[in-house]
Amino acid sequence: MESPLLLFEQVSKWYGSVLALNQVTLELRGGITGLVGANGAGKSTLMKLATGQVRPTLGRVTVSGVDAWHWEARRLVGYCPDLDAFYEDMTGREFVRAMADLCGYPAAEAKRRTEATLERVGMTDRANRKLRGYSKGMRQRIKIAQALLTDPPLLVLDEPLSGIDPVGRQELLDLFRALAAQGKALLVSSHELEELEKLTNHVAIVARGRIAAVGTLGKIREMLDDYPLSVRIDLEGAKDAARLLLALDEVTGVDIDRESLTVRAKSPKSFYRDFGDLVVREGLVVHRLEPLDDSAHAILGYLLGGSGKT
């Protein structure tokens, strides 16, 4: 079987006496994975380990089978750090070109790649301006451009949407989706969970140095049996439906607001199964069914035992 694009095997990382990551095992093979967690949860450490910026204290991190600490692995990874400490006297084009030279391309190829990546992030026409005059969004695009230089199979993007206006954000989201469609693996951290949810349904939740959960939001929500599910259902005959729903073992409460019900159920999996049966059996006409707490924000809140605020 082919090596995963990114593999963490029982990885722990200590900074002095502080345990930043604790026995993390993670495997990425493709697609977009959102990395979410509270501040100090270990997201940045995980990304730095993936890009060979730091070395694991215990365990092993590999990129397509190559040790992430080895320089050869960095040809396979594009990294967009959250810091934007550039040499401000350089133009965007010069910076990306300098990074292309560092990648080991001959001059002609480095030039071609510089132009291709600048075009890809929509910075070709503004690339001759000095970095010190760039807005936050333009700096972000330059950082993404340098990460794309080697056309790497794995992209690690730390807060890539930070500071980008809504139009630019949509363009970058489209770009990330297109990259994922090419078979690349993207590991994206973001504090903006709503934006992350637009990008991917697959997340890794980091809490207190551990991977608390990995998978699609729906799957993770299903596993949270201890937390009742809240679902809004718009349907005809709300009062009758409420009575039928309360008769189900899974349902713990129902609020009625005209043609709309807010149902609280013990287990999402059982509830959806039983509700489906009920709809078929009783011929209920459902206009809308909206889970209220299976968003990344709510799930994170449940997992972290707080508000889920990152």
Add this chain to the structure above:
Amino acid sequence: MPTVSDSLLHYRPWRGEFRGPIHGSLAMARLSLLLLARRKLFWGLYALALMIFFFFFYGQYLVVWIQEQTSQQTVQFGGIPVKVGDLTKFLDRLNLNGSAHTFGNFIWFEGYIVMIVMALAGSVLVGNDFAHGSLPFYLAKPIGRRHYLFGKFLALGLFLNLVTTVPALVLFLQAGLLYDWQSYYFDHLREFAGILGYGLALTLTLGTLLLATAVWVRRTVPLIMVWTGMFVLARLLASMLVEGAKLDARWKLIDLWNDLYLVGLWCLGASRESIRGDQPEFWEAAAACGVVIVLSLLYLRKRIQAVEVIS
């Protein structure tokens, strides 16, 4: 922004051979020199270094011209007739005659500029990367930590040699043209090799020391203070101890620039007796430089192994 599919179509895969990380070091050196060249202060300092070079260049020419043409002629100086040759006696201290001491003295005087340039270069090229957090960009590229530092070392070495070794070689060429060039070049091969040796000693010692101090203190002002301590205060202290307190000449070994000067004169083939003042042995100066190199390398090795980008 063009549509994503359009952009992706232009992004064809590359099938060529990647060059190794050593080329990454060269790219890092090129980038570092570019960054230095963007600072007006460096051009100002380089201009000062060139002034010292031109002083030696025209000084050599002047001395030969006076010796050949006008040394016996007299000029009126304050109403007193003085031989032209006597007016230029002060130049004798500099040995502007294409000898080992010409090149040794030239590099000695360039040292004042070199010290300032190196302190600033260290903070710009290395300190800033650590202090401002730009390291993740470089270390996320396919080069190792040692390649990163080697690239910085190359840039520092090239700049150092542009101020010292290269102009000294030009002075050597000029000296040959001023005298009988065939015999000069053949008879002074030792000086030629000595200039290269002196340059190598400077590059290795100052390059590794600067990298180590820049990695250690990182910021410009502390770096300049440490550098000043090493090259100004240590020199004053050495002078006070040896010439003031009449202690053993080995105390001069704490003056690293003087140690390098002695190593340079050793390379250039100058006799120890021809050096003014109490000085330690050549080999002792070389050993002191060697100790500095080894300690700097050991410190860098420790940091390379430990360096992790933690923000």
